[in-house]
Amino acid sequence: MSTASTEPAGLGRRLGAALYDGLLLLALWFFATLALMPFTGGAIPPGDLRYEAYLVAVGGLFFVYFWSRGGQTLGMRAWRLRLVGPDGRPPRAGRAACRYLLAWLSWGLGGLGILWVLVDRERRAWHDLACGTRVLRLPKGGLSARP
Incomplete structure (x- = not known):
């Protein structure tokens, strides 16, 4: 894939894709929680750190799978975004x-890591800077969904 025909993604598109993916993640968490119910007696106590770590891991599997397979989650595909590593290809796992x-840290600090996109010349968030990734905006109909 040539990155010459793409440009860095702005904040609006990133937030749009994050909203889509957030809804998908909520549904995924619902079913992941449902899968636990037979083992918990039908209830999970509030603040259970094992449960919270489980949900973070489920989310991680979702994002890492899609990002490393083609550089796009379903929300990113809808908003014509692609995640790439330094070589312009989807990042490895x-x-x-x-x-x-x-990204949890970027969002957790009041979204400051995400808002950094507005400051950085290449529109990178903190987690992109730290991990060597970039989110690119794909042209309409110009590039296929897969590299």
Whole structure:
């Protein structure tokens, strides 16, 4: 894939894709929680750290799988975005996992890591800077969904 015909994704598109993916993630968490119910007696106590770690891991599997397979989650595909590593290809699983974990920090600090896109010349968020990734905006109909 040539990145010459793409440009860095802006904040609006990133947030649009994040909203789509957030809805998908909620549904995924619902079914992941449902799968636990037979083992918990039908209830999970509030603040259960094992449960919260489980949900973070389920989310990680979702994002790392899609990012490392083709550089796009379903939300990113809808908003014509693609995640790439330094070589312009979808990141490998380790780099995608780095991005996923550090994205929690970017969002968790009041979204400051995400808002960094407005400051950075190449429109990178903190987790993109730390993990060597970029989110590119794809032209309409110009590039296929897969590299």
